[in-house]
Amino acid sequence: MSAPSDNRVEFRGVKLKFGDKVVLDGVDFSVAAQEVLVILGLSGGGKSTLLNILLGLLKPDAGAVLFKGEDMTTLPRPQLNRARTRMGMVYQTAALLSSMTVRENIALPLRELTEKNAGEIADIVDQKLALVDLAEAGDKLPSELSGGMQKRAGLARALALDPELVLFDEPSAGLDPINGKLIDDLIIRLRERQQVTSIVVTHEMDSAFAVATRMAFLHEGKIILDAAPDAFLTSDIPIVRKFLSVYSNREAHRA
Ligand SMILES: Nc1ncnc2c1ncn2[C@@H]1O[C@H](COP(=O)(O)OP(=O)(O)OP(=O)(O)O)[C@@H](O)[C@H]1O
Ligand SMILES: [Mg+2]
Incomplete structure (x- = not known):
């Protein structure tokens, strides 16, 4: 047993392959109570997969995924369902029942x-x-x-x-700026007024910097940078620089 912690979420050495394709190759990160962790990374890099593992919908090949100290990868069905009622998921597609x-x-x-x-x-x-x-x-x-x-x-x-924990998969993708901001404001409000912890996957950099208390960059199956938002703007990791260059250039224009 490892030491108890205040973390709401912990990924420890999470690995997953789909067929021969390694998607997650030892993912480690944690999210403390009332943080908004933004996960960045290239399309197809495994971000939605991470959220599905946390929800207990997908089982990793190795590693542990703790939600409030309970391992979602091994929890018996009744406890898993109970844990899930404490999480809310906003899907990349809205996933409403059409009827x-x-x-x-x-x-x-x-x-x-x-x-x-x-x-x-x-x-x-x-x-x-x-x-x-x-x-x-x-x-x-x-x-x-x-x-x-x-x-x-x-x-x-x-x-x-x-829910105590809300997972957002591309919450503002495809939205106009006003609706996008409405969602950003809601994420911030949930954290400030209702002590909600969130994980937000997004490619919208304005939104990422608006809501994040911390950011993590998933690349080639691993978290290659996990830091305060400011550290992303000054990172010298090539893929992070490239990913953020569009945003940084735009910020420079504004300044
Ligand atoms: N159920 C599945 N079966 C097989 N392969 C899958 C499955 N789900 C995802 N994959 C593959 O795993 C990889 C990661 O997919 P994932 O949807 O997690 O990426 P993502 O980072 O969310 O991408 P995007 O930013 O485009 O949403 C992709 O190569 C995808 O094709
Ligand atoms: Mg996705």
């Missing part, structure tokens, strides 16, 4: 996983709809919403159970 209204989509985890009555559930759904600025859209089907609205509905669903 249900937005309201029903958000209510689903509350109906399935809590003892709350219909009135209590309706109140929570209203509150979450308002939080993502979708108060008017509750009775629509996902297909009647724009992509950005679907994304916000997915976020409302992820927050339905008031």
Whole structure:
């Protein structure tokens, strides 16, 4: 047994292959309570895979993935399901159920996983709809919403159970700047007002720097830089420099 820690999340030596392809080659990082860790990396590098492992949806070939000290890779099903109710996931695609209204989509985890009555559930759904600025859209089907609205509905669903940890996979990809900022502000607000811990995967650098308390760069199966956001702007690791150069150039123009 290792020493107990305050970390909400810990990846220790996590390895995963799909067929012959090594996707994760010994991933180590941790996330303390109330941090917003932004994970950066090239497309196809394994970021969504990391989130799926943390949710217990994918089993790694090796390593441990602790959520509040419990190893999600070995936890028996009932405890795994209980741990999952403490996490919210905002999927890269909104992943709403198409035959249900937005309201029903958000209510689903509350109906399935809590003892709350219909009135209590309706109140929570209203509150979450308002939080993502979708108060008017509750009775629509996902297909009647724009992509950005679907994304916000997915976020409302992820927050339905008031999770302690929220995983965001590209939360602002494809959104206009106003909707993107709405989501950034929500991530910041969740941390400041509700002590939520978050892991955010994003390629949007403005958003990354707006929300991150720390950043980690996943490359060729490993975390090659794990540091405060400022350290990313001054890093001399070639791939990190290249990744951030577009953003840094733009910042320089603004200065
Ligand atoms: N279920 C799966 N079966 C086989 N290969 C997979 C599976 N899921 C992901 N992969 C492969 O694993 C690698 C990592 O995929 P992943 O979706 O985690 O990347 P990502 O970093 O999230 O990329 P993006 O930024 O484009 O979303 C890719 O090569 C992908 O093709
Ligand atoms: Mg992905």
